[in-house]
Amino acid sequence: MNSAPDNVVELNSVAKTFRDFWMRPTVKAVDGLDLTVARGEVFGLLGPNGSGKSTTIKMILGLIKPGAGTVRLFGLPPDSIAARRRLGYLPELSYLHPFLTARETISYYAGLCGLDSRTSKERTSQLLEMTGLADAAGRAVGGFSKGMARRVALASALVGRPELLILDEPTSGLDPVSTNEVKTLVKTLVKGGMTILMTSHLLADAEDVCNRVCILNHGRKVAEGKIGEIGSSLQDFFLAKVGEGRDFTVAEFLR
Amino acid sequence: MRAFLQIVRLELVAIARSKAMVLLALASVAWMFILPRIALDDGTAEGAFQMNVRYSLGVVYTLVLVSFSAVAAGTLARDREAKRLQLTMVRPARHMFIALGRIAALTIAAALFLGVSCVALGLRYGRGRTCDHVARPVLESPEVEARRLFDENMRDYPDFRAKVAEIGERDIMKYLVQYVNETYQTISKDERAEWNFPPVGDPDARVSVRIRVTDTFGRLEKPKGVFRFEGREGVFDHVNKTLVRVSLSPAAAAESSAQKPGVLSFSNDGDANVTVYPRRDLVLLIEADGFWWNLFRAWLVMSAVAAVAVSAGVFLGASLGRGVAGFCMMAMLAASVASPAALDEYPDPMAATKADRISLRLTGISAFLTSPLDRHAPVAALEAGECVEWREVSGALASGFFVYPVLFSLLAGLVMRRKLD
Known part of the structure; x- marks a missing residue:
């Protein structure tokens, strides 16, 4: 086909x-x-x-x-x-690793997308800024509210610049x-x-x-x-x- | 490769931030230091050493195998149940690497746990202690000798042929191999026996003979005699225990220096016969290197075995629920210990019923499947002062760090999608 x-x-x-x-x-x-x-x-x-x-x-x-x-x-x-x-994917619930911080979570998915460490760092910071999570970047996502966790998940979905x-x-x-x-x-x-x-x-x-x-x-x-x-x-x-x-x-x- | 490294890192972070794993690490280290203070030994330095190796490193090794197997069985299953696995699976990383990354991380962590315990043991016993290469008599393999006996009996005895038809060749061969392994040799008074060993060559090498001394009824004998090997000799007298180590020193006697390379002789100068089981109880010990090197090799082997266990656990967790995968992993560990013991202890297969023989066959399959976990005994070698040979280390590394992780992660990658519906 x-x-x-x-x-x-x-x-x-x-x-x-x-x-x-x-x-x-x-x-x-x-x-x-x-x-x-x-x-x-x-x-x-x-x-x-x-x-x-x-x-x-x-x-x-x-x-x-x-x-x-x-x-x-x-x-x-x-x-x-x-x-x-x-491809980028945001599931219905956030399904994050509770022991990782917001920055580590986004950086993990950046790594899975094959981004090098410099690009990964830059893009993670941009996305933290964009989703309003810059101040909570170092906190473990296990303690986040549902809304904040959703934003981390969205940032993770976007980190590979999907089409x-x-x-x-x-x-x-x-x-x-x-x-x-x-x-x-x-x-x-x-x-x-x-x-x-x-x-x-x-x-x-x-x-x-x-x-x-x-x-x-x-x-x-x-x-x-x-x-x-x-x-x-x-x-x-x-x-x-x-x-x-x-x-x-x-x-x-x-x- | 980046994706793989990210997965390794994620799992290592998970372990480092897990309270249970931190507690386990602390408990392992504490045990290494507490045991020597509380253990009661036989009062000899060697006895204390053997006891401490067996119950400190031995316990930590078992603990690491059990706990890391359980963690491995749960790692993918837990992520799938929490629906985190699907988020990783939709990224551009090969599914096999998701499993391989977990295996690598858990292996690194297990190796660290074991490494800390090995260092603690080395600090206590590393100075001045050595290990020995173990050489066994060069004899026909038990299987070949058993086959010859089988053929002779088939030719000469019709009853034997009938028994083979009834029980089967395989079980009879097993019996004959047992029989050959238990073959003993009686050395009479004033008689001299010789056994071939691989030649040592180096005249400066420190060589000893280790022999178990019993009579045909398993009682301790009071033998007396001289061992000679490549220009060395050692007197064998005042024996007060069954397992004896006789050190051989350079000898000036013409009889010693005239010996052929690799030939160990024993002259029975005592009043009684001496019974020797050459296949089972007679070894030549050739000094190798220091305890630290042996500890290092043992650590590599233990880490490789942990890698095999972790690989199997990750594979099981990729396709089964957490509880079932964990149970299967524990059953596998138990079978790896129990199956060979059951096979050793099982009575004469010729006297067994058909049902027993079927059970024995199943136990044999179980022992074969779990043999990678049981094949190596690095703690027992350390305890006995025997060298963990590089040949064994390279085999363990190839299977533990390459063959099994790659095989199991490939399989895990194939079945990972199961249960995602």
Whole structure:
């Protein structure tokens, strides 16, 4: 399969079924998903819990292999070193080593990205400054608040100057001020030429920053397009019914 | 390479900032200094030395193997459970290096722990003490001799052929190897026995004979005689213990100087027969170098064995949960100690039932798989004053610092994605 040069992420008929110890299928997490993320856009992957967002992200990151279909990052297999060199990832929770200081954490990820010690030092200082953590740089991150830990994780994701930044629920658990800061940062990064793929429960987040969104439910694509274009069909869809056995309104989805 | 070094550094920082590991280090050092003050020995300098080596360095070595195996089994598993591992795995570092970096860091830390204990031991016993090369009689290997016996019996005795058909050649060969190893030689009064050893050549080398003296019923004998080797001789008399070391000094006697190179002779001048198990109980000791050098070689071997244990632990932790990986690692360590002992102690395989033979075979497999952990005995060599040979050191270094870490980290890299769903 030849990837179009402007497509940073490309998923073709991707499916993933989880199995138990005896290899019996338990959950079909993703089912025949086609998706493309173009260079320079902010793409939102939206959907309720269990819709397959995290599984999709893990397949894009090369952490799990799809059961069917193909995933390409920059036209490369997602678990290749060349693809990972161009990737930054902020998980839903920060998952930091509690015994490292903020500076050591960012510097560790800089080293993993292959930066030499001088560049690593410079970039770590810049990112500490940018995320407002310069004063707490020498403190162990185990003692940080959730917001501060999130900023360290974001700085760590950015330290390799990725071309594609994957943000999993970037505003999860943040107060309104921090949420706005993240949104502003996303807009700034995109202006600088970065491509961003983010997941969210909240349509409001996507509306503020995303160029295009894809709505997932039960592992299937429900809708895809620009926010303005799919807004009404989205609303109609959610007002009608999403899922089996329960109503799911846009009002619920929005908040 | 930078990514690898970062992973090594991260693990070292984790160890340095772990309260449990700092406590373990302090306890190890304290034990090295406390033991000599509290241990009761047999009142001789040699007895005190042997006791201190066995229970100070021996205990620290065991402690390091157990604790670092447990830490190794937990390091990747813990990071995966806390979802930190996936953050490292999405960076441009080969997954194999994530495992190899952990192995390297844990090996460095284990080597430091052991190094401090070795230095403490060296400061106490390093001055004036030496170690010896151990040479054994040049005899046909027990397996070759057993095979010859087997062939002879197959040719001459129909009953033997029936027994082989019933029990199997493998078990009978094992029995015959045991039999050959236990073959003894009786040296009668006024008789002279000779054994071939690798020639020493150097006339200035200090040589001794170490022999275990018992009669055929395992009782201490009161032998008397003279050992001669390449122009040296040593009188063997007033024996009051079963394991005897006879120092050989340059001799003027024509009988000694006329000996062929590498031939050790014993003339029985006593009133009783002397029983010798040449394969088991007769060695030539040739002075090598000082205690510090031997300690250094033992440290290298111990560190290499720790590296093997750590490599296996990291591999297990890459694919299993923390609890299961830790349990498997401890079971492996226990099997490495218990399996060879079980094989040694097991009764005559010809008298065993089929179920026993299957269990014995499984124990044999377990002993083979865990042999890298049990193959070397550097503490026992130090304690006995035997030289830890460079040949053994190079083998241990190749397997502990290269073969097993690379093999296990490659495997760990392949299975690391398991359980990330």
